Amino acid sequence: MLFSSMSSxxxxxxxxxxxxxxxxxxxxxxxxxxxxxxTTKWTVTARMNVSGARMEAIGIDNGQHFxxxxxxxxxxxxxVGASYLGFTLSAALNPAKLMGKYRDYELNFNSYGxxxxxxxxxxxxxxxxxxxxxxxxxxxxxxxxxxxVKTLNLNAFYIFNSRRFSYPAAFSQSYIQRxxxxxxxxxxxxxxxxxxxxxxxEMQLKIVNVGLGAGYGYNYVPxxxxxxxxxxxxxxxVYSNTSMTFGDNRIPLHYHFPEVIITGRGAVVRQWSNxxxxxxxxxxxxxxxDEASLALHNIKWRIRTFFGLRF
Numbered sequence: 001m002l003f004s005s006m007s008s009x010x011x012x013x014x015x016x017x018x019x020x021x022x023x024x025x026x027x028x029x030x031x032x033x034x035x036x037x038x039t040t041k042w043t044v045t046a047r048m049n050v051s052g053a054r055m056e057a058i059g060i061d062n063g064q065h066f067x068x069x070x071x072x073x074x075x076x077x078x079x080v081g082a083s084y085l086g087f088t089l090s091a092a093l094n095p096a097k098l099m100g101k102y103r104d105y106e107l108n109f110n111s112y113g114x115x116x117x118x119x120x121x122x123x124x125x126x127x128x129x130x131x132x133x134x135x136x137x138x139x140x141x142x143x144x145x146x147x148x149v150k151t152l153n154l155n156a157f158y159i160f161n162s163r164r165f166s167y168p169a170a171f172s173q174s175y176i177q178r179x180x181x182x183x184x185x186x187x188x189x190x191x192x193x194x195x196x197x198x199x200x201x202e203m204q205l206k207i208v209n210v211g212l213g214a215g216y217g218y219n220y221v222p223x224x225x226x227x228x229x230x231x232x233x234x235x236x237x238v239y240s241n242t243s244m245t246f247g248d249n250r251i252p253l254h255y256h257f258p259e260v261i262i263t264g265r266g267a268v269v270r271q272w273s274n275x276x277x278x279x280x281x282x283x284x285x286x287x288x289x290d291e292a293s294l295a296l297h298n299i300k301w302r303i304r305t306f307f308g309l310r311f
Contacts, residue, residue, distance in 0.1 A: 025085040028114060034164035034179045038310050040274065043083040043173065045308035049092075051075045051106065052301055053123060055149065055195070059294035061134070070130035070147050072123075075106050086174060103127060108302065110282075112167040114175070118156040119263070119282065121300060125149050147197050153284050153300055154190040155263045157215075157233055159183050165219055170229035170267040171280055173308060177227050182218035187233040189213075189261035191286050193298065204245040207296070209286060211235030211261040227278075229267040236260055242288050242296070256290035277307045 026037050057068040081090030096102035104127055109120040128147035132140040159165060161183035169177035189211040197203040217231030237259040244251045262285045269278035282302050289295040
């Protein structure tokens with residue numbers, strides 16, 4: 001009898017909690033002619049993620065132009081996630097890392113809410129390789145392991161037209177976009193980077209950037225079950241602390257307008273019955289300095305393909 005009573009109480013608590021979660025999940029001040037929640041509670045999604053990073057240095061040294069480009073090994077992961085009324089658990093697997101072919105570390109955390117959203121991307125990469133061109137000289141190849149970089153990218157945004165335009169519809173599929181709509185966006189971006197290059201003499205690079213700006217996003221629904229998303233969030237750097245050190249010599253990189261952090265996103269989603277599949281992309285670009293002396297460009301991108309079931 002005691003066990004039956006405890007079981008009955010547990011079931012009652014579960015149903016009460018489920019009722020509160022359901023009520024909170026489906027409520028919201030939205031125009032249901034444009035966006036709506038899926039009618040189901042569970043979503044299971046499988047994803048294939050590919051990401052990469054590139055650094056460029058462009059400038060003039062003693063009247064001669066130079067350009068360097070270094071690119072990290074691409075990272076590929078497979079992940080599976082299960083979501084219940086907006087609460088998600090997921091696990092990821094990196095086959096190359098299991099085989100010892102990928103030695104770097106990367107963390108991506110994304111949250112796409114109805115009004116607010118943000119990205120957090122951290123990368124610790126030791127496998128950059130590339131080349132250096134200097135006017136009047138032969139190209140110099142820069143081998144794997146010469147450049148080590150730790151980078152933190154932060155992006156946050158606010159959606160004005162949250163009643164009709166949905167970022168989650170394109171990137172987490174926790175909403176469904178029924179009709180085309182767009183929205184102006186407020187944005188804040190940040191980037192912190194520390195790099196070391198072992199070439200002739202050791203070079204140290206430190207970058208801290210904070211940017212503020214605005215952008216626009218649009219969800220295009222050409223036919224029922226289709227969604228095409230594109231958005232751009234340009235921010236102008238309002239605080240910059242950047243320097244390079246060669247041996248004992250420290251060279252500050254002076255601010256040169258316009259220095260920017262730009263985040264671009266795109267997605268294609270196809271839905272039918274209780275299934276959906278698609279592809280999304282996030283692209284980050286930042287620049288510091290002036291090409292008349294020395295300019296640094298950082299590029300970070302990620303492409304994701306996914307397939308999901310709702311029930």
